[in-house]
Every structure is written in structure tokens, then in C-alpha cells.
Amino acid sequence: MKRYRLAAIVFAFMVLAAACGGTESTETTAAGSEPTDTTATVDLNQGSDLTFHMVTHSDDGTFWSVVKKGMEDACTALGVNCVWSPSFNDPSKQVSDIEAAIAAGSDGIGVSLANPEAVVPAATDAVAAGIPVVTINSGVNDYQSIGAITHIGQTEIAAGNGAGLRFNDLGATKVLCAQQEQGNIGLEERCQGLEETFNGEVVTQFVGPDANPEEQINTILATLQADADINAVFGVGPIVAFRAVDACSQAGRDCFIGGVDNSEDVTAAIEGGDINFTIDQQQYLQGYVAIVTLYLNQVNLNTLGGGFPVLTGPGFVDADNVAGIKTLVEAGTR
Amino acid sequence: MTTETPAPPATASPPDDERLAYRGPIQRLFIRPEIGALVGAAVIWVFFWAVTDVFGTTAGVNNYLDVSATLGIMSIAVALLMIGGEFDLSSGAITGATGMLVVLIVKDVGEFGGAGFPLAIAIPLTLAFALMIGWANGTLVEKTALPSFIVTLATFFILRGAKLGFAKLFTDKVIVEGLDDAPDHGFWDTIFGSVWTRNDHVWDEFLGGRDRVYGVVLAVGAVLLVYGVLQLLYRQKAVRSPAGIAIAVGGIAAASAGLVGLTATDSVSANWLFGVVMAVGAIAAAIGVGLWRFERRTGALMSLEMSGATAKSVGLGIAAIVVGTVLGLVLDMDSQTEIGFLLTVQGLRAIAYTGLVVTGLIMLLGAARSAGESSPRTQLLITTITSIAIVVLAFVIQGQATSRKFRAEFFAVLLGLATLIFIAGLMRAMFEERRFADPVADRRGRLLALSGVALAFGALAIRLLWSTTFENETLPGQVRWRVSVLYFILFAIGASYVLLRTQFGSWTFAVGGNKNAARQVGVPAARTKTILFMIVSAAGWLVGMLIAFRLNSVQANVGDGNEFLYIIAAVVGGNLLTGGYGSAVGASIGAVIMAMSFQGIPFAGWNSDWRFLFVGAILLLAVLVNNYVRARAEAST
Structure with a gap:
């Protein structure tokens, strides 16, 4: 069959290419398979008549499939109905899905606010209709104004804070915060968070885009060579963190290296001792805890968080837990 | 020059037609497209050399050459296409596409599974794919007569979408990994992924040590260069004076003695002595050569x-x-x-x-x-x-x-x-300057000057490729030369040869200058342009292989957006956006300029927020210098 597979790849690359068009949204955290645009009802009813809706900007990538898995596991455990409505970064679809959930008399809605301006009014309507709402993943700035119970996610500042504390423990004295994009607020906040908690000095540099491997490796290398005091690199994405390994070895420096998010390369490097840790958002919690929060609000009138957001991260993957996490990644819960 | 007209040798007479007026070697050098870029590169190099510690060292050179290698290979190909009057906006995406394709053909895992083929099949297939894209670009541009900007923009989007779509389809990720799973990875890795680690190549003893060999080769190169330039500049004597040889030989001997003395001694007074001996020797040698071969000026001047x-x-x-x-x-x-x-x-x-x-x-x-x-x-x-x-x-x-x-x-x-x-x-x-062509002296001078430059580069290469025990002990880190730099240099030489010495090169200039006129005199315009498009995508394939073998994995967005860097590098190197004028060497110097300005910023420890402001300023400056130099050179003829 190999012949056919080869033919399929080559032929597909040459001809079918046109059909795929230019998909522009690539989150490093949200790599995934071909989107299938469906609003799937997960029928896990075990007697309860409660139905919760998760209406997110999800794209069905590997990142969001873990959130979905968290939701499904919580619903199975609690014996409630759950509806997963991904909108593939389309705010208008997300708004109409929220409206549909309100019309269906939802017992609780989890919503992500990647596009707050478009989605906040719909979410406010849901609260006004007496439906409990939590925001997940993104929405830390708006969950209070909506009147949501809480926000379940990780802030980028908190991720950076966590990295700073880790580097303190490792004994780093000067960290290069290596960014793979310029002017990206999320990446800037990771570096700011690092500065807040790290005891030594932080040098924040744009080191070239992921799309230019030579430039990225050599810019990290140049920064290291120009400053002999730098003994740690915080790569604010999985690819840039992995490339820091190469740069440090060429600079002849024993760097502490931290990253954000997982990739095969990064887990292998953690196992091999080249990377010290990578920050994990633990997005499974965002699905699981959202359902539990909504459920407990319905049956027990609990409000989790006390008005503050509930942080699912930063969790860490390091040499101690990497082996276990690898199996969990394969199981789809990390 | 007004008092008397020198009697020219029989081989060449001063022409009356001003279109055939003699241009001196310096003038001829200055109307080359790459000369502005060369000046710019020197200025930027000196600047970063002065403000940073590492930029001028081997580690620094390694750093920006590594970046300029893949950039340069592409910008040379893009420059050829630009000279031919077209653009290729898919040139960035093709690098990532070929890199990904080779991994996908080799892989044997994933949702749909790769083909699991050896690289011996995967690599030629990928090249064929790249050539097909180039052929399709060229043919579409020719058949539809649409601007290549639009046609290749479409190709760019198609490739970009296909890269991401297929990466996710086959591996469920935006990155495809595992090139080294291929059974014949070792062989192909030596071709596309070889690394020369300078620290492992110590040169302490052989021929008196690396630095002595470097000094001697460099000095010989400098002598040849100067002698060659003198041949180009001054009028040959009808009857040579052997007495001059004695002075020249004496001067060279003194200069060499000075050089040896300088490297052998350390005290300040000895350095002084030998430095002065060297300078006087050099001056004497030049005068000696002049007396031996060249016509003296007349007293009235x-x-x-x-x-x-x-x-x-x-x-x-x-x-x-x-x-x-x-x-x-x-x-x-x-x-x-x-x-x-x-x-x-x-x-x-x-x-x-x-x-x-x-x-x-x-x-x-x-x-x-x-x-x-x-x-x-x-x-x-x-x-x-x-x-x-x-x-x-x-x-x-x-x-x-x-x-x-x-x-x-x-x-x-x-x-x-x-x-x-x-x-x-x-x-x-x-001495009397030469104001007319002298084929014998011209050829000799050019040959000598070029050999001198080649020797100087050879001397540099010796320093860049070999280290000494002392350097290994005092400098941290390693200098790793990747084979991509070699491909870059070879491609620059090859493209220059094609452009300046072959019929295809003339066709390229012709179709870029005026396509219809070129067609009327019998240039196969369509074929020339299609081949140029195919050269660009073949270069993209080479870069794709270099990236894939370097990283062992290729990310879906590799190369996207780089097409503009290639065009910028070509323009900085003196290629005209309107076609018909430019050079491959210029494009490669342009790539080095871009890499130096990108990499100089972290070496200087500047805030990277300003990086594009700086790069923009350099681009503007390069274009202005190009314009100015060319205008001056053309005006002075």
C-alpha cells in the first residue's frame, strides 16, 4: 500500500492544494486535525435532566480536544448532558450558538471570550436570562462585567510568574526572555510576568520568527555571546524554547531553559535533560472544572472563586513528571 | 595630459568615437551593480565591529553567514528572475513546502501514514515537485500574460494553505518531525546537513602555525592585487628598465623582513622598527615596479x-x-x-x-x-x-x-x-596613467588582481575554518560551519558565471530589459522566463532540504513571508525592480547585509523593538548609495 500512500501525498500536494486555501489561524497551542463544523451533542445522560453548553472559539485542534475531553469526563462523572459548540474563531457563529443555548433553556453555559466585543453582549444576555455562566480559557478581563461566576483559565502574567519562580529555584541569575513574535500582547505578558517574580535580571528580545529557523537560532546565540552573564533562556513558545538548546550548546554555555507549551521535541528534550521545564496550561481543567462549577451552582448554589479567576496554570512539565505526562498526552487529557 | 599625447602602442589606438571612449578600471568597477552594496556591507561591518565585541570575531562571522546562507541562495535566484523582469512571491513558501514534503514522504506514521520511502526516492521527487511549481508559475505567467505578482501570489497562498492543511491532515500537528527515521538518512545528511566544527580542527604546528600561513597568504594576495591594479592603471614602457627590478625586489625583501620581524617580536621599539621597515619597503617596491615597467611623467606637469x-x-x-x-x-x-x-x-x-x-x-x-x-x-x-x-x-x-x-x-x-x-x-x-585599452596589460592586470583577491579570501578562510589551541582555551563555545554556507558560495559563483558568460545569461538580461525587442531578435523569451522560475523553485528546494536536515522537522509556516526578504536582499544588492539590470554577486552581498543588520542588533545588545526601523533605514541607505554611485560613475564617463 505504500505506493498508493506516496502517490496520494504527492498528488494531493500538487492538485488538491488549491482546495485547502489559506488557513491563517495557527495557534501554537491549538494544533489539530481538519475541522469538522458540527455542534455535537454528547449524550451522557445518566438520569439527570441538567444540560450544559460549552460555546467556545475552539478549532478542534489538539489543544481544544483536551478541553473537550475534560468536559466529557466531568459530564460522565456527574451524569449530566453536555453540548460542545466549537466556532472555529468565528464570533458570529459563537454568538448564535449562545443564543441557541439560551433559547434551549440551558442550565449553564461555559464561554470563551477570545473576541470579547462580539461575544460579551450575548453572554450578558445569558446571565440576564438567569443562566449561570463561566468564562473559560480567555475572558479574565470581562467575566466580572458579564456577571459570570468565575473565569477558569491561565493568565499569561501568571505563566510568566511561575517561570520566574522556577528559574529562581534553578539558580539562574540572568534570563533571556526570547520572543518569537513582535508586538504580541500574550508573549509580552509572559515576559512581564517573568520579570515580576524573577530575582535576577531579565533581557527581553525578539529573536526572529519561528518561520526562520536559522535566524532564530543565531539571534539567540548572538544574544548569549554578547552577554556572558545570561545563564538561562525562557522561550515563550515551544519551538523557540527548543531552538535555545542548540544556541546554548554552540555558545558553550550551560543554560537553564524553560518553555511554554508542549511539543514532541520539547518533551524529548526534557527527558534528555536539555530543557528544564515547560509551562502547561492544564486545559483539561478548563473543561472539567467549568462543568463542575456550573453543576454545583445549579444543585448547591455554590460560586467558585469568590469573585476571583480560578487559574488552571501554570502547571509544569519537568524531568520529574515528563514520563507520566507523556502517557497522559497520548491519552488526550494533557 | 594636455601638453603631449602619449604615443600609444600599435595594438590599440585611442578611439575617436565617444561611445568607445576608454573607461579606466576604477570607473568600470564603479558601474557594476554590486559596488554600492559592497561599500554598504563594509560600512555596516565596520560599524558593528566597532560597537560590539563578538561581531568581528569568527563566532560573529559564523553567525551572520549562517543566517545569510539560506537567505542568499534564495535572493540570488530571485535576483536572476528579477533581472529577467519577473517576481516570484511563492519563493518563500516553496522552501517550507519542499522541506515538509520530503519529511512526509519519508515518514511511516501519522493518521494517514507517510509513504515510508527512503530519501533516495523522496529527495528527487521533492525536486521534481519544486520544478513543477516553477514550471507552472512560468507557464501561467506566459500563457495568461498576467503580472507575475498576481500569479505567484496565488501560488504562495496555495502552498501556504497546503502546508498547514497537509501537516494537520497527516500528523495532526503544525510541525512534521522525524526525517532521521529514513533508512538512508546518514548519507543524505552528509550532503545537506554536514557541519564543520572549527574547534575540532586545530592548526598549531603545520607550516609554522595557522597565523603565519594566514599572514603569508594574505601578504602575497595583497602584493598580487596591488601589482595587478598598477598594471591596469599605468602605461607600459616600450623598453623596460631592469634597474627597477632590483629596487622592487629590494623593497619586497625589506617589506617581508618587516612582516616577519613584526610577527616574531613583541617589544614596542622592535615593532616600531619593523613597521617602518615594512612601510618603506612597500613604498620602494611600488616605485621599483613603476621604474621597471611604466612610463615616467614629463616634467612640465x-x-x-x-x-x-x-x-x-x-x-x-x-x-x-x-x-x-x-x-x-x-x-x-x-x-x-x-x-x-x-x-x-x-x-x-x-x-x-x-x-x-x-x-x-x-x-x-x-x-x-x-x-x-x-x-x-x-x-x-x-x-x-x-x-x-x-x-x-x-x-x-x-x-x-x-x-x-x-x-x-x-x-x-x-x-x-x-x-x-x-x-x-x-x-x-x-608615472603616466593609461588612457587607452591595452589588451595584454588589461588581461594580465585583471588576472593578477583577481588572484590577489582570491588569495586574500583563501587567507580569511584559513582563519575562519581552523582554530588554534590558544583560541579553544580562551574562547567559550564552538563555531560550527554548516554546509549551507558552501552551497551559498558555490551558487553565487555558478549564478554569476551563467549570467555573465553564457547565452542564457544574455537572454535573461534581454527579456528583462525589453521582452518584445528580445523576442524579435530571436531570444526564446517564454522559455527563458520559465527556466528562471524553475531556478527559483529549485533554489527553494535546496533551501528546504537544508532546513529539513538541519532541524530534522519542518514547521508549516517555515519560509512564509520570506519572499520579501529575498526581494529586498536583491534590491539592496543593486538589482533593479524593473528588470534588465543586476548581478548575482550583488544579491548575495545584499543577503549578507540583511543578515548583518539583523544579527548585529543582538550582538550590540540593543532593544529588538527598534529592529525594523533600523533595517528600514539600511534598506533606504543602500538604495540611495546604489543610485548615487551609479549616477556618479555614469556621469564621469
């Missing part, structure tokens, strides 16, 4: 006279140098006190000092040049002043500087420069 404009330039030049030097001495070179928008005392000093001194020197040299038209003796006087000014500057800088590179290296370079300028002035005053 030896009066001192200076026009008002020339006198003004000399005065202003000297004033600028003096003011610059005084400012340099007065302002505190370590003061970080801010005196306005982003400018410290240290920064002001650097700008004022360098700016004024360089302006002054350029004015003096300009004055010498214009004085030389009427009075060689005045010109000699001005060049002597210039040389003295440079020597004084060298001592001022040495007295102030704290870092070794300024105290030793820069000092030596300045003294060498002063000697060279003095020799140039002296030769010009003593």
Missing part, C-alpha cells in the same frame, strides 16, 4: 597649482578632521549621560568623531583626485597630508582606546591604509 574649489575642500577636510579629533578627545567616551532624545555623551562622541573624521578624509581624497587632473604634484601634496592625518588619527585612537581591537588591529589597519594612500599618490605623480 610637476608644478604646484591648486584651484579655489580644491583649496576649499582641503581646508574644510582638515578642519573637519581636527574638530572631530578634538571632540573625540574632549567628550567622555564612557559617559552614559543622556543629552536628549536617546543620545548619550558616548553616542554623540562616536557619531561626531566618526562622522567628521570620515567626512574630512573623503573631502581630502576628493580634492586629491580633482587636483590630479591638472597638477599631479598638488595631488601628491594632498595625499601626503591625508596619509599624515591618518597616521596622527591612528595614534590618537591608540592612545585613547581600551579594547585590544582598537589598540592593535585598527591601529595596524590605519597605518597600512596611510601607506597605501601615500603609495597611490606617489605613483600617480611619478
